[in-house]
Every structure is written in structure tokens, then in C-alpha cells.
Amino acid sequence: xxxxxxxxxxxxxxxxxxxxxxxxxxxxxxxxxxxxxxxxxxxxxxxxxxxxxxxxxxxxxxxxxxxxxxxxxxxxxxxxxxxxxxxxxxxxxxxxxxxxxxxxxxxxxxxxxxxxxxxxxxxxxxxxxxxxxxxxxxxxxxxxxxxxxxxxxxxxxxxxxxxxxxxxxxxxxxxxxxxxxxxxxxxxxxxxxxxxxxxxxxxxxxxxxxxxxxxxxxxxxxxxxxxxxxxxxxxxxxxxxxxxxxxxxxxxxxxxxx
Numbered sequence: 480x481x482x483x484x485x486x487x488x489x490x491x492x493x494x495x496x497x498x499x500x501x502x503x504x505x506x507x508x509x510x511x512x513x514x515x516x517x518x519x520x521x522x523x524x525x526x527x528x529x530x531x532x533x534x535x536x537x538x539x540x541x542x543x544x545x546x547x548x549x550x551x552x553x554x555x556x557x558x559x560x561x562x563x564x565x566x567x568x569x570x571x572x573x574x575x576x577x578x579x580x581x582x583x584x585x586x587x588x589x590x591x592x593x594x595x596x597x598x599x600x601x602x603x604x605x606x607x608x609x610x611x612x613x614x615x616x617x618x619x620x621x622x623x624x625x626x627x628x629x630x631x632x633x634x635x636x637x638x639x640x641x642x643x644x645x646x647x648x649x650x651x652x653x654x655x656x657x658x659x660x661x662x663x664x665x666x667x668x669x670x671x672x673x674x675x676x677x678x679x680x681x682x683x684x685x686x687x688x689x690x691x692x693x694x695x696x697x698x699x700x701x702x703x704x705x706x707x708x709x710x711x712x713x714x715x716x717x718x719x720x721x722x723x724x725x726x727x728x729x730x731x732x733x734x735x736x737x
Contacts, residue, residue, distance in 0.1 A: 501527060508551075509584045517559035524551060524584070544583065546575035550595065551582030557598075558591035566598065573602045611635045611727035619722045627718035635728030643718045650714060654707035661700040668693040 504527055511520035527548060549572035556565035572579050580596060614634050623630030627647040631640030668690075 505584060509586055512555060512558070512584065512586055517555050521552060521555045521559075524548065524555070542575045543579070546572045546579040547581065547583040548572075549575065550579050550599070551584045553598070554582055554591050554595040557594045558589070565595070569595065569598055569602065573599065573606075577603055577606065607635070608727075614727055616722055620719050623718040623722065627715050630718065630722055631725075634722070634725065636725060637728075639721070639725070643714065643721075646714050647711060647718070650707055650711040654704060654711055657700060657704040657707055661697065661704045664693070664696045664700045668697045 504523055508520045508524035511517070511523060549568045553565040553568035553572060556562070556568060579599065586592075611634060619630035619634050621630070622633050623643075626644070628640040628643030628645075631637075631643060
């Protein structure tokens, strides 16, 4: 037990020391960037330990942190006017984490940050477009046949897909509720006693109109259930036929300056 505790304490001290060293390097890079010495900023930041080492596949925090470092390296290159090296750094950042939108350095927003994010978003836009171009009509139609709206999401039409999904869910719930109501009314109708039938003279102590009322209630509830079922079928079919009109979505991304 004491041995395990000692190992844990040693590990924490080692990690704390490594983090302190990293912070010192990052602060030096920040100072150089603020001073306009982009060459020193790049040189300092690129010397962070294990920057080019192998990252475990499922180590998402480490991948995200390294992506932020490469994001800053790209920003430094753009600030110095070197767009080629900036692109190479941002490609590596994108490979590590496509959702990256900031670096590891604490520097106020500037034009280099806007340009870096613009390049990064352009990479993301191209990747999404390539993915959507690989989608097919039959793949989309088949998905919509299984679940309304799924095919639209598959082709990148998120709002359209969510509308189909939401509408179908509401109509399915409405049909389910009205179908239960119909079955309840039908069971009541079938249980109408023979004495409730109006056969000439009313029988004392009975309701001669119960049979008629129960029958009308069944018809009314059956009509509502069939209406919702028909609307659900129409939306379902529209979700499939919709792919005859639409193709892959056009990707639009905006750049934040904050």
C-alpha cells in the first residue's frame, strides 16, 4: 500500500513539474508574440516536450492540447506572413482535432487569429463537402424509408431532417393515443347489452340510445386515428420523395473573432 502511494506521489510530482515547465515555455512564446518577435515565438513554442511524439488513439485530452499548440504555430506563421508553413501547421491541428478554434497561448484576438480560424474553417468546410459528395440518393432514400428525416441528416440537411423527425414523432404519438382511444370505445361498443338496443318499445330501466351513442363514438375515434395515420404516412412518404428534389447540402461556416 505504501509503495503504491509513493508511486502515485512521484507521478503527481513529475506531472506537476512537467506542467510548470510547459507553462514557462508557453509564457515565453506569448511574450515573444506580443513583442512581434514571431520567429522566437515559433522557436519557443515548438520546443514543448513531446510535441511530435506519438499520441495514443483514445487520448482525446492530449490530442486536443496538441491541436491547440499547432493552431498557435499556424497563427504565428500567419502573423509573420508565412502562409505555407501556417497551412502545414493547421493541417496537423485539424488532423488531431477538427473542432479546434483556439490555441494554447493567452493572447488577445488579432487579425492573425481571424485568418487562422478562416483557414481552419475552410479545411472543415472542404472535409464536410467531400463527405456529403460521397452520399447517394439511394442511401438517403433508404434511410428515410427506415426513419423519416434520417436521409436528410445523412445528406447534410439538418433542419430539414429534424423537421421530418419531429413531425413524424408528433403524428406517431397522436396516432398511438387516438388508436388506444378507438380500441377502448370499440370494446365498450361490443359490450353493449342487448337490452340497450332500441327494438320498438323501450325497456324500463335501460338506455335505448346507448348502442347508437357507442357506435358513433367508435366511428368518431376511428376517423381521428385514421386521419393521424394517414398524415404520418404522408410525411413518411414525403421524407423519401424529398430526395428527388434535394441533393447534398451546401456547407456554410462562419468565423468568430472572439
